[in-house]
Amino acid sequence: MKVTNETLREFVLSMDMNSTLKKAAIYTLTLPGKRLRPTLLLASAKDFGVDERDALKAAVAIEMMHAASLIHDDLPAIDNDGYRRGKPSNHVVFGENFAILAGDFLFAKALDLCNEIGNTHLSEAFSKTLLELIDGEARDVFLEKKSVEVDEILKMYRKKTGALFAFAFSFGPRMSGKVVKKYEEAGYFFGLSFQILDDVLDLTSTFEKMGKTPHKDDKQQKSTLVSKIGLEDSKKYADTLYGEVIERIKDSPNLLEEVKKVKTLLEGKI
Amino acid sequence: MKVTNETLREFVLSMDMNSTLKKAAIYTLTLPGKRLRPTLLLASAKDFGVDERDALKAAVAIEMMHAASLIHDDLPAIDNDGYRRGKPSNHVVFGENFAILAGDFLFAKALDLCNEIGNTHLSEAFSKTLLELIDGEARDVFLEKKSVEVDEILKMYRKKTGALFAFAFSFGPRMSGKVVKKYEEAGYFFGLSFQILDDVLDLTSTFEKMGKTPHKDDKQQKSTLVSKIGLEDSKKYADTLYGEVIERIKDSPNLLEEVKKVKTLLEGKI
Numbered sequence: 001m002k003v004t005n006e007t008l009r010e011f012v013l014s015m016d017m018n019s020t021l022k023k024a025a026i027y028t029l030t031l032p033g034k035r036l037r038p039t040l041l042l043a044s045a046k047d048f049g050v051d052e053r054d055a056l057k058a059a060v061a062i063e064m065m066h067a068a069s070l071i072h073d074d075l076p077a078i079d080n081d082g083y084r085r086g087k088p089s090n091h092v093v094f095g096e097n098f099a100i101l102a103g104d105f106l107f108a109k110a111l112d113l114c115n116e117i118g119n120t121h122l123s124e125a126f127s128k129t130l131l132e133l134i135d136g137e138a139r140d141v142f143l144e145k146k147s148v149e150v151d152e153i154l155k156m157y158r159k160k161t162g163a164l165f166a167f168a169f170s171f172g173p174r175m176s177g178k179v180v181k182k183y184e185e186a187g188y189f190f191g192l193s194f195q196i197l198d199d200v201l202d203l204t205s206t207f208e209k210m211g212k213t214p215h216k217d218d219k220q221q222k223s224t225l226v227s228k229i230g231l232e233d234s235k236k237y238a239d240t241l242y243g244e245v246i247e248r249i250k251d252s253p254n255l256l257e258e259v260k261k262v263k264t265l266l267e268g269k270i
Numbered sequence: 271m272k273v274t275n276e277t278l279r280e281f282v283l284s285m286d287m288n289s290t291l292k293k294a295a296i297y298t299l300t301l302p303g304k305r306l307r308p309t310l311l312l313a314s315a316k317d318f319g320v321d322e323r324d325a326l327k328a329a330v331a332i333e334m335m336h337a338a339s340l341i342h343d344d345l346p347a348i349d350n351d352g353y354r355r356g357k358p359s360n361h362v363v364f365g366e367n368f369a370i371l372a373g374d375f376l377f378a379k380a381l382d383l384c385n386e387i388g389n390t391h392l393s394e395a396f397s398k399t400l401l402e403l404i405d406g407e408a409r410d411v412f413l414e415k416k417s418v419e420v421d422e423i424l425k426m427y428r429k430k431t432g433a434l435f436a437f438a439f440s441f442g443p444r445m446s447g448k449v450v451k452k453y454e455e456a457g458y459f460f461g462l463s464f465q466i467l468d469d470v471l472d473l474t475s476t477f478e479k480m481g482k483t484p485h486k487d488d489k490q491q492k493s494t495l496v497s498k499i500g501l502e503d504s505k506k507y508a509d510t511l512y513g514e515v516i517e518r519i520k521d522s523p524n525l526l527e528e529v530k531k532v533k534t535l536l537e538g539k540i
Contacts, residue, residue, distance in 0.1 A: 015401075016405075017401070017405045017408070018405055018408035018409050018412075020408065020412075021404070021405065021408040072370055072371075072374065075367075075370060077365070077366030077367045077370060078367045078370065078371075095347070096345075096347030097345075097347045097348045097411055098408070098411070099347075100342055100345060100347060100348065100370065101342075101348075101404060101407055101408050101411075103374075104342060104373075104374075104377065104404045104407075105401070105404045105405075105408075107374065107377060107378070108377070108397060108400040108401045108404055109401060111381050111397045111400075112394070112397035112398060112400075112401055115385075115390065115393045115394040115396075115397045116394060118390045118394075119390075120385065120388045120389075120390055120393070123385045123390070123393050124382070124385040124386060124388075126385075127378060127381045127382035127385045128382060130378040130381070130382075131285075131287070131375070131378045131379060131382055134291070134371060134374045134375045134378055135286075135287045135288055135291065135375075137371055137374075138287070138288035138290065138291040138368070138371050138375075139288050141367055141368070141371075142288075142290075
């Protein structure tokens with residue numbers, strides 16, 4: 001099972017909503033992307049034998065929540081990025097008003113899809129994930145042009161990037177009523193490692209490879225782990241974190257396989 | 271039981287979130303306001319004997335969702351209003367970046383509070399309410415500088431204003447597993463009536479009475495019911511709708527009492 005552009009499009013089109021809002025939502029949802037979060041969530045679901053229809057809804061929901069955060073993050077008042085995944089950002093195409101509302105819409109639809117599954121533990125975990133994500137965004141604003149401690153940077157990464165992966169990794173055990181802690185930890189470590197490698201890429205890559213403006217952190221004088229401890233030590237730390245991830249998911253064959261694929265993919269880019 | 275500024279403040283302050291984000295959220299939440307939605311929700315809860323802690327959480331949640339929609343609505347890219355309830359709008363005080371994120375935060379916290387109650391029907395009704403609200407906002411954008419039909423205006427009012435009242439009115443029966451339809455209808459009619467009177471006020475009132483920029487609809491050449499059928503017929507229609515509300519809630523003494531109070535309050539202003 002996979003979350004394709006067709007799947008994402010259908011989930012939006014079937015709704016009775018304003019058509020421009022739907023177009024704006026579909027635009028960012030279907031930009032070329034790796035669909036990491038839904039893929040990892042579906043792998044976790046498979047390892048724990050979760051009902052496929054429920055898993056698909058949650059996988060679409062997590063991609064929607066991710067897309068919503070990207071749309072708001074790119075806005076002129078926040079990160080002011082005119083490009084995303086090699087294409088003009090949502091607000092460049094649909095205007096700031098529809099970008100703000102399309103982000104709101106995707107947040108709401110994500111939570112609604114998750115609520116439709118009818119598992120109160122899952123619903124609560126998802127709304128708490130959204131709160132962490134937004135807290136991460138707010139903390140990110142303060143990393144601009146400010147000298148901050150490494151701990152504060154890592155806390156922001158944990159929230160802004162780690163929370164969604166923690167939800168994806170723990171989806172299978174949570175839906176099966178199993179203990180989720182180990183999988184949540186793995187997801188947070190994975191998110192941290194992923195964000196650090198993204199910072200490395202920001203510094204070393206080109207627009208063509210990244211699909212968004214490179215060297216942006218540097219231009220905005222943003223504090224990143226790389227700016228604090230250097231490229232080599234950052235890469236080493238990302239490797240250590242990756243080890244912590246593998247240690248926790250070694251008994252989950254599907255999740256393990258997908259995590260290894262992501263690692264190979266990222267290494268090819270750096 | 272009442273939702274006071276102190277209650278609203280405590281629900282935000284107890285969270286482990288970025289402090290500026292919390293300040294921005296509390297700012298709009300505690301602006302002088304009538305707290306209509308939580309008051310009506312609590313009355314509905316009382317009529318159906320809902321647990322008081324659950325009712326309080328839902329009452330705070332509905333006020334948070336309302337505040338979130340006001341913050342995003344006032345943004346320069348959407349309604350561009352520098353005042354709300356007699357004070358500078360959220361983005362004027364905290365900047366557009368924090369206003370966008372504070373809106374996101376309040377949406378998320380509202381859904382999370384509702385999810386904590388642990389009733390899947392309630393959670394789903396609440397996320398569907400948020401979707402309607404956002405659809406209403408999007409439809410509102412198209413009412414600017416466009417000649418639209420009365421039906422389209424009423425559909426927008428139903429979503430943008432009616433949905434939250436429908437959720438408030440039906441809270442009691444929903445939590446008690448009773449049939450919610452009659453109460454939802456009453457809430458939608460109430461919202462419509464309320465929005466029409468708000469349009470009337472926009473045309474006839476002053477800044478001091480409204481706490482926000484008056485004659486705005488007119489300046490923006492926005493289509494409203496008043497601009498379509500005139501002041502007197504609009505007031506008559508609002509009265510008819512009010513009758514439909516009373517008819518449906520006549521067996522719910524607390525809700526009936528609160529609705530009558532709102533009616534008296536609005537009549538005093540017009």
